[in-house]
Amino acid sequence: MRVTSQMLGIQVNDGLARAYQRLARAQEVVTSGRRINHVADDPIGATRAMDLRSFENAVAQYGRNIDNTSPFLRQADSVFDDVVKGLTRTKELTVQMANDVYSPVERRAAAREVRQIFEHLLSVANTKVENRFLFGGFINGTVPFTETASGVNYLGDNGEIRIQTNATSTLPINFLGNEVFQGAGVTGGQGIFDILRDLEALLNGQSAPNDMSLAVNLDDAIAAGAGFTPVDAVGTEAPAATFNGAADFSTTVTVFDSKGTGHDLTFLFAKTGATTYKYRVVANSAEITGGTPGNLYQVAPEGTLEFNPGGTLNAGASTLTDITMIGLVNGAANITVAAADLSFAGSTQLAQPSAVLTLNQTNVNGYAAQLGRIDAAIDQMLTFRAEAGARMNHAQLAGDSLEVLRLRTLGERSRIEDADVLAAYSDFARLQSAFDAALKSASQVLRPSLLDFLR
Amino acid sequence: MGILATLSIAAQSLKNQQVGIQTVGHNIANASTPGFSRQRVELVTEYPSFEGGVFLGQGSNVAGVQRVVDRFVEAELLTLNRDVGTAEAEHQALAAIQEVFPTTGGIDAALSAFFGALSDLANNPGGLAERVSVIGKANALGENLRQVRELLTSAQRNLDDELESITNRVNLLTEQIATLNGQINFSEASGAEANDFRDQRQTRIQELVRLTGATVREEADGQVTVVSNGLLLVSGQRAATLDSSTFNGAGFRQVTFQSPDGLTFDATTLFQTGKIGALLDMRDNHIQGIIDRLDQIAVTLVNTVNAQHALGFDLNGAAGSDFFTAIPAVAGAAAVVRMNPALASDPRLIAAASSATAVPGDNRNALALGNLRSVTHASLGNLTLQDGFLALVGDLGSQVESAQMSLDFRQSLLTQTQARRESASGVNIDEEMTKLILFQRAFEASSLLVRTADAMYGALIEMTR
Numbered sequence: 028m029r030v031t032s033q034m035l036g037i038q039v040n041d042g043l044a045r046a047y048q049r050l051a052r053a054q055e056v057v058t059s060g061r062r063i064n065h066v067a068d069d070p071i072g073a074t075r076a077m078d079l080r081s082f083e084n085a086v087a088q089y090g091r092n093i094d095n096t097s098p099f100l101r102q103a104d105s106v107f108d109d110v111v112k113g114l115t116r117t118k119e120l121t122v123q124m125a126n127d128v129y130s131p132v133e134r135r136a137a138a139r140e141v142r143q144i145f146e147h148l149l150s151v152a153n154t155k156v157e158n159r160f161l162f163g164g165f166i167n168g169t170v171p172f173t174e175t176a177s178g179v180n181y182l183g184d185n186g187e188i189r190i191q192t193n194a195t196s197t198l199p200i201n202f203l204g205n206e207v208f209q210g211a212g213v214t215g216g217q218g219i220f221d222i223l224r225d226l227e228a229l230l231n232g233q234s235a236p237n238d239m240s241l242a243v244n245l246d247d248a249i250a251a252g253a254g255f256t257p258v259d260a261v262g263t264e265a266p267a268a269t270f271n272g273a274a275d276f277s278t279t280v281t282v283f284d285s286k287g288t289g290h291d292l293t294f295l296f297a298k299t300g301a302t303t304y305k306y307r308v309v310a311n312s313a314e315i316t317g318g319t320p321g322n323l324y325q326v327a328p329e330g331t332l333e334f335n336p337g338g339t340l341n342a343g344a345s346t347l348t349d350i351t352m353i354g355l356v357n358g359a360a361n362i363t364v365a366a367a368d369l370s371f372a373g374s375t376q377l378a379q380p381s382a383v384l385t386l387n388q389t390n391v392n393g394y395a396a397q398l399g400r401i402d403a404a405i406d407q408m409l410t411f412r413a414e415a416g417a418r419m420n421h422a423q424l425a426g427d428s429l430e431v432l433r434l435r436t437l438g439e440r441s442r443i444e445d446a447d448v449l450a451a452y453s454d455f456a457r458l459q460s461a462f463d464a465a466l467k468s469a470s471q472v473l474r475p476s477l478l479d480f481l482r
Numbered sequence: 483m484g485i486l487a488t489l490s491i492a493a494q495s496l497k498n499q500q501v502g503i504q505t506v507g508h509n510i511a512n513a514s515t516p517g518f519s520r521q522r523v524e525l526v527t528e529y530p531s532f533e534g535g536v537f538l539g540q541g542s543n544v545a546g547v548q549r550v551v552d553r554f555v556e557a558e559l560l561t562l563n564r565d566v567g568t569a570e571a572e573h574q575a576l577a578a579i580q581e582v583f584p585t586t587g588g589i590d591a592a593l594s595a596f597f598g599a600l601s602d603l604a605n606n607p608g609g610l611a612e613r614v615s616v617i618g619k620a621n622a623l624g625e626n627l628r629q630v631r632e633l634l635t636s637a638q639r640n641l642d643d644e645l646e647s648i649t650n651r652v653n654l655l656t657e658q659i660a661t662l663n664g665q666i667n668f669s670e671a672s673g674a675e676a677n678d679f680r681d682q683r684q685t686r687i688q689e690l691v692r693l694t695g696a697t698v699r700e701e702a703d704g705q706v707t708v709v710s711n712g713l714l715l716v717s718g719q720r721a722a723t724l725d726s727s728t729f730n731g732a733g734f735r736q737v738t739f740q741s742p743d744g745l746t747f748d749a750t751t752l753f754q755t756g757k758i759g760a761l762l763d764m765r766d767n768h769i770q771g772i773i774d775r776l777d778q779i780a781v782t783l784v785n786t787v788n789a790q791h792a793l794g795f796d797l798n799g800a801a802g803s804d805f806f807t808a809i810p811a812v813a814g815a816a817a818v819v820r821m822n823p824a825l826a827s828d829p830r831l832i833a834a835a836s837s838a839t840a841v842p843g844d845n846r847n848a849l850a851l852g853n854l855r856s857v858t859h860a861s862l863g864n865l866t867l868q869d870g871f872l873a874l875v876g877d878l879g880s881q882v883e884s885a886q887m888s889l890d891f892r893q894s895l896l897t898q899t900q901a902r903r904e905s906a907s908g909v910n911i912d913e914e915m916t917k918l919i920l921f922q923r924a925f926e927a928s929s930l931l932v933r934t935a936d937a938m939y940g941a942l943i944e945m946t947r
Contacts (some may be wrong), residue, residue: 074873
């Protein structure tokens with residue numbers, strides 16, 4: 028092949044340009060420390076690295092979120108600890124005071140201690156973490172618990188503050204005060220403040236609050252005189268023909284005797300006229316001394332309840348007999364439910380074929396009753412404490428797995444994107460010597476011509 | 483036969499050697515002229531004379547000066563020039579917009595930071611610092627989107643501007659080729675090849691092919707016809723012109739073809755190869771495609787965030803208004819991604835709560851907003867915003883990579899073919915020096931011949947005195 032000087036020139040230029048380009052790229056890799064400096068260097072790797080980087084950001088964000096849970100959960104744990112301690116002390120006091128050897132003066136001193144415990148628990152229930160109420164739900168402008176004459180009101184809401192712990196799951200960082208301190212929505216839930224207030228009143232010698240309210244929604248759609256099926260006959264006593272019970276028209280009331288033991292009574296209602304109802308109170312055989320197992324016993328005579336059209340009790344037209352539960356001998360004191368204690372004030376007659384009965388009963392008497400409630404409250408608190416612990420564990424585990432994920436992602440991204448430093452340096456050195464060699468050989472090839480020898 | 487004949491041979495030889503030396507000189511002088519083909523003196527022996535029963539040589543004669551050309555390589559060079567022109571323009575355009583999408587700190591990082599700030603807000607929905615941070619990140623994201631779109635549009639404008647200078651260059655080249663056609667036609671009427679005109683024309687044709695992707699045919703009269711996808715650019719001594727001063731609906735230049743006869747029409751779609759074709763393709767399809775996808779991402783972002791934001795309530799307990807200013811159409815969406823000014827100036831208006839009564843503690847809407855990070859969208863091919871963007875970047879990267887490879891490949895083919903052309907037509911100084919020495923020696927010998935003949939004449943004249 029014929030070789031010309033311009034051809035040599037083209038080749039040298041081309042070769043040097045390419046070598047220089049490779050050298051520049053190697054240099055870029057060495058100085059940036061990264062294998063991928065432009066998307067086109069490795070489109071798949073580059074987007075994967077970008078994806079991983081944003082994933083790293085998300086993981087870091089989740090990590091920050093989890094760090095955020097810690098003050099809330101720790102604080103909740105310490106509040107629960109305080110409450111349990113307070114309740115334990117209250118229990119000790121109650122056990123002590125149940126003995127008859129203490130004088131009213133000593134009991135009043137104990138009452139003051141109970142009041143202190145109450146104040147303390149009220150203040151921890153209003154704990155703020157990072158300017159947010161721990162037990163107030165989403166509500167931040169109002170203190171969640173305030174004491175009024177009739178009890179402690181919850182002014183928070185049911186908001187769970189949730190924190191994102193990974194792409195798909197969240198962790199609540201607050202506890203709802205009405206669940207924790209008032210037992211709302213908790214099976215056998217106890218109102219801690221109520222217990223303490225009741226106990227304080229008891230120790231102060233005040234009669235325990237005896238309010239029993241029974242709200243009945245009565246159905247005026249049922250024709251007057253309509254009875255219920257005899258299957259629901261009450262116990263061994265033959266009920267009046269118009270006095271058959273139905274499930275929807277009965278409710279169970281638990282009353283506590285002076286020892287704090289609960290007794291289940293059943294109220295039965297039957298419609299006898301447009302606005303007249305009859306009721307009776309029956310008790311389970313277990314509640315009656317000498318009762319036959321499986322039978323229900325009437326413990327109070329039937330009377331007539333007459334309602335005004337608005338649903339309020341027409342006291343004048345009703346024949347309310349005192350319900351004295353003589354048969355209930357289960358301890359020192361008899362149980363007496365006075366007629367006046369039955370409040371039907373809240374009832375309304377609904378034009379619906381059902382009768383909804385709601386019952387709010389806080390008839391609490393005696394130390395034993397309080398002891399039972401305190402035990403239940405401590406259990407309740409321990410359950411929440413376990414929940415706080417579980418959430419802390421959850422956060423810890425989530426944090427740990429995020430850390431592992433972060434390192435793995437970092438490693439993966441580094442593997443994709445970062446230059447192998449040794450290889451990059453040796454590449455660079457190799458390309459540099461190749462470039463030097465190309466330069467040297469170019470200068471050797473281009474210089475000599477016949478002219479050099481014709482001088 | 484005679485001294486006179488010898489003198490005549492010597493004189494002719496002196497002349498021939500001078501032609502040779504002049505050609506060598508021409509070659510050396512043009513050793514580095516691009517497109518120059520070396521020339522060679524064709525020396526032939528003169529017709530002998532038959533005298534006294536023998537043929538007597540009558541010296542030499544210059545039959546012509548030929549340029550050394552490999553026609554096949556020349557044709558191949560045209561094709562390669564077209565391909566390199568196409569690949570070069572593609573690579574140039576794509577590599578420029580590639581830098582708009584850096585591998586770190588681009589739109590993906592801004593998106594990530596935006597959703598991160600929303601997550602931080604969920605951790606403390608009442609916090610003003612967190613709200614201000616959300617505004618900052620949202621502004622940065624909008625700014626980033628707008629800037630990238632602006633850069634892409636300006637990349638289109640740059641291509642558009644380049645189109646104008648290219649059409650001007652094409653007009654110059656077609657004019658010159660037509661003129662050279664005329665000169666070659668005129669010069670070669672005598673039968674001798676117009677070497678230098680042909681070299682000049684070939685150089686211009688190569689450039690024209692590189693720009694337009696045209697094909698070239700040489701006619702019997704030595705003139706060339708240049709045709710680009712049916713458009714007659716040069717025919718004999720007549721040249722068409724291209725004009726790029728009219729604009730289409732999108733505000734981009736059209737390529738208008740004006741035939742020598744004055745026929746004028748829009749030929750934008752007829753250019754498919756060469757630099758013009760590649761520029762148009764990049765401008766109207768590739769870059770526009772990327773812009774369209776970016777707009778789709780922007781409009782999806784704005785609509786989803788706004789929809790979720792509207793479900794929430796701000797610190798005043800009012801329902802969330804638009805988070806970003808609503809975007810009426812997909813086209814141009816990325817250029818107008820902006821935070822709602824009312825929100826941007828009052829961080830309390832960010833709707834972090836899901837209930838009007840539970841502010842400021844309620845973080846559910848902030849959580850939901852932050853969760854949009856991992857929501858997929860049908861409009862993005864069932865990808866998340868982030869993945870939709872990364873798919874766009876990845877596609878662009880692949881295009882750049884393949885454009886780079888295609889350019890490298892074609893460029894090296896061109897270089898090799900250029901070397902082959904040089905091998906045939908290029909000037910080798912050593913070779914020319916050798917020829918120079920040969921011609922010089924022949925010249926010296928011829929002059930010795932003159933002197934000898936002169937001496938012989940002298941001797942004859944002395945004899946008669």
